[in-house]
Amino acid sequence: MASLTEGKSNLSFILNSPLNVSYEERPIPTLTDPRSVLVAIAYTGICGSDVHYWQHGSIGPFVLKSPMCLGHESSGTIAAVGSAVTKLKLGDRVAIEPGTPCRHCEPCLSGHYNLCPDMRFAATPPYDGTLTGFYTAAEDFCYKLPDQVSLQEGALVEPLAVAVHITKQAEISPGASVVVMGAGPVGLLCCAVAKAFGATKVVSVDIQQGRLDFAKGYAATHTFMPERVAAEVNAENLIKSADLGEGADVVIDASGAEPSIQASIHVVRRGGVYVQGGMGKPDITFPIMAMCTKEITMRGSFRYGSGDYKLAVQLVAGGALEVKSLVSREVPFKDAEQAFEDVLKGKGIKVLIRGPNHEGDAKAEVKGEEKKEVEAPAAAVSEKEVVAEKSGEAVTEKEVEAPAAAVAEKSEEAVVAPVAEKTEAVEESTPVEDATKSVATETSDPVVDIAKADEAVEVAAPAPAAEEPAPAVVEEKTEAPAAEESTPASASEPAADTEAAKPVAPVEVPQHTSVLDAIHKIEETAKGTDTLG
Template identity: 70%
Template sequence: MVESKGESNLSFVLAKRLDVKFEERPKPTIDSPYDVLVAINYTGICGSDVHYWQHGGIGSFIVQEPMVLGHESAGTIVAVGSKVSRVQPGDRVALEPGYPCRRCPACLSGHYNLCPEMRFAATPPIDGTLTGFYTAPEDFCYKLPAHVSLQEGALIEPLAVAVHIVKQAEIKPGQTVVVMGAGPVGLLCCAVARAYGASVVVSSDIQEARVQFATSFAATHGFIPARASGEENAARLLKEVGLGEEGADAVIDASGAEPSIQTSLHVVRRGGVYVQGGMGKADITFPIMALCIKEVTAKGSFRYGSGDYKLAVDLVSSGKVDVKKLITGTVRFEEAAQAFEAVKAGKGIKVLIAGPNEK
């Protein structure tokens, strides 16, 4: 058992692939007059955290030195730099965990999520937020309204991912949307699409329990694909949901699974929009002829950009998206390793880890 104290900076560290440990690190200091010091209250476990733990890297981001995990966090500001004006000690905030350079063409065009100099929490070599205290720029801290809990605040990060995906899909009132994958981001895509006014939102997943949850949460319809071709599953989905032969206005893949992507391009209508939000294998086979013949607009979606975090907070504050329903449970910081095992095993939707000073 590892004990933590009220001023502890106990951190959950990935030493190397399959090797995690608790480590008491020095409490960080504010180095920029525009930065704040945040006591982390709650952190959600993301699939990328589990992937780094299991595989030691994602794409070109390889863990070469010990790294603190976690990036879905909310906390309380305990100190501010001399030029901070937007927040103050005691404010409860959702943390946007990626900080761009603010000067490159991507940043200046409003697409800071594409900044080549992005410093993103728990992406090598940057430490994450599964720790006692964390420093952040004030403009990437979003105050939570009094009626929004810190637990909800920890889910603003995956909700902002969903907001960005739905923006990429250009969802309009009355449209039909199919979301492939009913993990946390897929479920939140369903909820955001509903908030945008979509009349039909279909959640598709191979796990029946997740589809059932999706229809109780935000989806209007559920679909469980069979072991069949993408074209066959698409035909059955369109028939069962009542979309006819025309197809869906927009299809979002939040799974990264090759069969889902193959099905998606047969589900989307002529002239429709397809968005790839889930990450999977580096190279896949997909029906390129369907993409061409139907003149599908295909887009990628990466993290979140300007305004996405603010909108995510607004959606929770207004009650349009109830992220509380996704919280499976909260565990003590000292139980982080067990929580990671549970997420790896596919148990629950979203597990939160309380900060080491949260009692």
């Protein structure tokens, strides 16, 4: 067995228990199956399920009972091959399908191996995942990447295959109208695949304006942000907004959110198709009457099946859709935990973690340098710039975000408290990514520097001699930057301001004039004036 593992690391990112992760140098795996290969992991994306295991230690019946390596969205290079391997060779770049079925049960034999009850799926207890240096996989579940497809794009084949399977379940035909609930990675990819399948109207629905903006520039022809109203009302508004006539031919829910599912049934036309792709609460209130009377065809979708991975690679290689712009940034392996934190906070669309043997990171470590995060192909705005916008701090690092994430964070963090409260209120009734993928970007009240605010109030305070009502002065000085320009400069100036506010010409009374002289002066002024004060 030829091999390319000499001198390489098998550092692994291990989940020991909820919120307890560590880095562990494990032995490089040996091939025991003659039809398996050893893959040197190049890039791994973070899925919502990874985050859920990290946070809770379980998903449904799959419970963490012993330390487990996380990650399952990966690409890499063939480092060793078994004796019976015929289609792959050393050095081939591949996308890894992370689940291996038994190949013998009824679902497997009927072509639905994704439903195999004995599936061995990466990063699903008790099986280890791909956030490691080397990973063993079956030859026929590794897909060779064409020359025009990068390893970064190869890591996005997994979520793209999920979108391909969901969209195939919808049986989209050319000219169809499609509504996708949720603009997370899978929802965005569903939009792209639907368009590639011939849909002429693709509507993306989400509660984050930044993600909707990204969706419009990515694959959606229309976008819609729902409100905190009844599902029927949101459905009616969506249909009108996107000019869907009697409703959409197909509605895909990629959020798992109950209000989105309810609205979806009212959006789909009579005789249309509804596909549930997102996972959420085990039980929900469902508009069964609308489903029956409209005779809606309803299907579930789980992972990916026969041909989905192959088609996903072909769509990218042929240019039918692109996935590069979904990558927010890539980080070195040692920053994996921070990357999980960022995904939990909803930062960016997709974060890639470089493998522990990444050449650039290894060289930097030898030189004692710190390898920085690198800008992804479509990334343009730095996360630190967004934070600096909130707090006024200087930018000292260059961690980059994708356009959609940056726009989302800027728009959310620039709003005042009442709008933030509204966003939080709407969240319960509007689409988000599924329960394992739906952590929205954190929103909070604007950051206020108390010291600066107090200083601004002191500067804006009116001089005690002024006759103007105090509230008027305070109202003018609500913005600290302008306070110095409009603040009275001395105690003598407010008198002039007060006189200027009177409707008649000011009467000038010298400080040492007698009362009688003052009366004469006023009478003379009154003779030349139509109205007196």
